[in-house]
Amino acid sequence: MRYLEDIQVGSRQAFGPYEVTREEVIDFARKFDPQPFHLDDAAAAKTYFGRLSASGWHTAAMTMRMMVDGWSSGEATASLGSPGVDELRWVKPVYPGDTLTAEGECIEVTPSRSRPDMGSVRNIITVRNQHGETVLTMRSIGLVRRRPADA
Amino acid sequence: MRYLEDIQVGSRQAFGPYEVTREEVIDFARKFDPQPFHLDDAAAAKTYFGRLSASGWHTAAMTMRMMVDGWSSGEATASLGSPGVDELRWVKPVYPGDTLTAEGECIEVTPSRSRPDMGSVRNIITVRNQHGETVLTMRSIGLVRRRPADA
Numbered sequence: 001m002r003y004l005e006d007i008q009v010g011s012r013q014a015f016g017p018y019e020v021t022r023e024e025v026i027d028f029a030r031k032f033d034p035q036p037f038h039l040d041d042a043a044a045a046k047t048y049f050g051r052l053s054a055s056g057w058h059t060a061a062m063t064m065r066m067m068v069d070g071w072s073s074g075e076a077t078a079s080l081g082s083p084g085v086d087e088l089r090w091v092k093p094v095y096p097g098d099t100l101t102a103e104g105e106c107i108e109v110t111p112s113r114s115r116p117d118m119g120s121v122r123n124i125i126t127v128r129n130q131h132g133e134t135v136l137t138m139r140s141i142g143l144v145r146r147r148p149a150d151a
Numbered sequence: 152m153r154y155l156e157d158i159q160v161g162s163r164q165a166f167g168p169y170e171v172t173r174e175e176v177i178d179f180a181r182k183f184d185p186q187p188f189h190l191d192d193a194a195a196a197k198t199y200f201g202r203l204s205a206s207g208w209h210t211a212a213m214t215m216r217m218m219v220d221g222w223s224s225g226e227a228t229a230s231l232g233s234p235g236v237d238e239l240r241w242v243k244p245v246y247p248g249d250t251l252t253a254e255g256e257c258i259e260v261t262p263s264r265s266r267p268d269m270g271s272v273r274n275i276i277t278v279r280n281q282h283g284e285t286v287l288t289m290r291s292i293g294l295v296r297r298r299p300a301d302a
Contacts, residue, residue, distance in 0.1 A: 032212035034219055048232065056233065057215050061183035061208045068185055081199065082207065084240035090233065 002077040003147035004119040007109050015066035015102040022096035028058040053093035059136050063127050066102045078145035080118055088138040099130040118145050153228040154298035155270040158260050166217035166253040171205060173247035179209040204244040210287050214278050217253045229296035231269055239289040250281040269296050
């Protein structure tokens, strides 16, 4: 088990790939973001996006899936969940047929002042498409247990 | 059509309601956030959440759906999409059976210095459950067209 003490500022982790399908882009948009440019080719052609593109929240969800798969493939972290993210940016559109990958870089590890058994970890997450273009960035915050005295 | 000039700092808009179903919570988690506490009652009972709860990204997606429905029910805004959100916070867990509502409050309207035909709008979005408890907050950023000379 990886505890707060095992997480190093500057460490990096790669996630993915995730294949973006037209079916999933439309299914997500129908449920959660039914704006015409996420649902309809003709409507999308008239916008900045140029063609059908994924909801930004779908891209965030795909990023989460890549990260959960990555975490569960390695040594487990004593995670206590996440209070949120800062500076989520949809940098470029994500299109059906794209293949996404993600990278996390740890920028801060902070023991809690009020809770001696835990601390927070901040990572910059960068998601790129198959052309190496950055499509999404965010600063994630995670809560992680400190190593118990008997571990 | 509402343009940048029509949006007032301090204006508020209510969105929702959105009924959170167990089926949708599990379906979203299977696809995008397959952590045990979003999938399995027994696993969730052992965690801080206490019982099966929605992925934070699912809550964000449900919030987007409430906002898109709200925008499309009123006068259309000359929206040019969103570059992102700041300070997204998952304040409390969201559970199957919850009924969510959202409120947006405009905190900033800024004409672009480099693009005379557009500007940005910042809103604080607050999502509450049926008990009035805040479950999610974020600061959204939207790009909106300025009123054309002939409009």
